[in-house]
Amino acid sequence: MKEQLKKSYLPMSESAYYILLSLKKPRHGYGIILYVKEITKNRITLGAGTIYGTLTKFEKDNLIVSAGEEDRRKLYKLTDDGVWLLEEELRRIDELCKNGHSILEGL
Amino acid sequence: MIRIFKWWWAWNYEKIESWLESMENSGLRLVKTKFKGVVFYFENCTPTKARYCIDYQDKLTPEYISIINDAGWKINQIGMGWYVLRKQYEDERPELYTDFDALIARNKKLLRIMIGGLLLEFIFLGKLIYSAIKFPSNDIIAQVGFLTAFVLAFFTFSITNLSLQIHKFKNKNI
Numbered sequence: 001m002k003e004q005l006k007k008s009y010l011p012m013s014e015s016a017y018y019i020l021l022s023l024k025k026p027r028h029g030y031g032i033i034l035y036v037k038e039i040t041k042n043r044i045t046l047g048a049g050t051i052y053g054t055l056t057k058f059e060k061d062n063l064i065v066s067a068g069e070e071d072r073r074k075l076y077k078l079t080d081d082g083v084w085l086l087e088e089e090l091r092r093i094d095e096l097c098k099n100g101h102s103i104l105e106g107l
Numbered sequence: 108m109i110r111i112f113k114w115w116w117a118w119n120y121e122k123i124e125s126w127l128e129s130m131e132n133s134g135l136r137l138v139k140t141k142f143k144g145v146v147f148y149f150e151n152c153t154p155t156k157a158r159y160c161i162d163y164q165d166k167l168t169p170e171y172i173s174i175i176n177d178a179g180w181k182i183n184q185i186g187m188g189w190y191v192l193r194k195q196y197e198d199e200r201p202e203l204y205t206d207f208d209a210l211i212a213r214n215k216k217l218l219r220i221m222i223g224g225l226l227l228e229f230i231f232l233g234k235l236i237y238s239a240i241k242f243p244s245n246d247i248i249a250q251v252g253f254l255t256a257f258v259l260a261f262f263t264f265s266i267t268n269l270s271l272q273i274h275k276f277k278n279k280n281i
Contacts, residue, residue: 013206013208014206015205015206015208016206016208028173028174029170029173029174029177030173030174030177030178033177033178044205045199045201045205046205047178047201047202047203047204047205047206047209048174048175048177048178048180048203049160049162049175049203049204049209049213050203050204050205050206050208050209051174052170052171052174052175052209053204053208053209053212053213054208054209055170057212072169072173073173073177074169074170074173
């Protein structure tokens with residue numbers, strides 16, 4: 001089951017990665033757009049269609065669940081599977097970084 | 108109010124998007140659409156920069172509406188699951204979809220509907236052939252046959268184009 005998740009999600013697109021990361025704390029769709037804009041210093045502005053489509057898919061695959069409502073907007077948060085998948089992706093990115101640094105700076 | 112007829116295909120929605128944008132830029136704002144989005148109604152406005160996006164949603168959920176509205180888009184229903192969204196902008200042209208994964212998922216949904224339609228069409232065709240064998244003198248069979256050929260061509264055309272677009276998006280994704 002978990003291997004299946006890895007197969008279908010890794011490597012992650014930047015949008016998917018940041019959307020998942022934002023849901024460490026409960027947030028609604030527009031909250032994710034604002035948060036990702038903030039932590040990437042305006043580099044990434046996620047489109048509303050992308051957010052909605054991705055959240056729907058994540059929820060179906062049980063990476064996130066509903067965490068109640070705020071101002072009549074549905075809140076989402078990470079599940080254990082979601083956290084696990086993010087950790088797997090982070091391990092992959094760490095390897096990318098480590099290899100990149102050691103090879104480029106070793107020149 | 109100005110009325111314009113314009114035909115478009117689901118995989119060619121970008122043409123309509125930029126057309127609507129250029130219309131508003133020249134002082135004509137979209138008011139509504141009729142006949143499943145092939146007749147467009149415009150009214151005069153001061154020339155404005157506004158992004159138009161065509162979207163497909165098989166179910167219009169409250170979650171979709173709230174994210175869209177929060178992000179500053181106004182929704183206008185075309186019919187059969189199609190929507191035209193409008194957002195005014197100053198500098199950066201806003202996008203509804205900022206990655207290809209969501210677009211691919213959307214197109215695959217459309218593709219499934221088309222393939223479903225094609226299968227129904229084949230069942231219909233099978234029945235037609237059966238009747239043609241049983242009542243060879245029936246005039247109407249020729250006419251229905253002609254129509255069936257047309258519908259089959261339409262589905263084949265649509266499915267090919269949608270698949271090509273999904274393929275194009277997938278290549279861009281890597």
